Amino acid sequence: MTEFDETDMALLRLLAEDATQSAGALGREVGLSQPAAWRRIKRLSDLGVIAGRRLDLDREALGFGVTVFLGVKLATKGRVSLDDFERAVSAIPEVQTVEHVLGLYDYRLRVVARDISDFERVLRRRIMTMPGVGDVEANVLLSEERRPGPI
Structure with missing residues (x-):
């Protein structure tokens, strides 16, 4: 190191x-x-310590007033490639982060939407129709006190 x-x-x-x-x-x-x-x-x-530089956009100012964290459990882990799921869900523009996690769910997604009905559209038409998706739990973000920052 x-x-x-x-x-x-x-x-x-x-x-x-x-x-x-x-x-x-x-x-x-x-x-x-x-x-x-x-x-x-x-x-x-x-050295890779600085992995990149990114622009921090104000989602609400751009019309995305709802952020939802989704816990996604794959129904058929053996039949669905994790890479295929990650690639497919990453292609959905409203999905901001895809995290493979340990615990009750296999993945944690951060999804932005214009409003709750827009989120429902993304969930029903884009996420729930993906092969291998089983249980899904949604948690709506009420407020964000601290944004990710330096370690």
């Missing part, structure tokens, strides 16, 4: 808050020149 010093960790925290910052701005925050900050960021990227 590669060792990371305080400066590496400070850069990662700053990038996690706002990945659009320039190497110069980041360097100023941590006491490095722009080239030194850029080299450290490149090294962290090359």
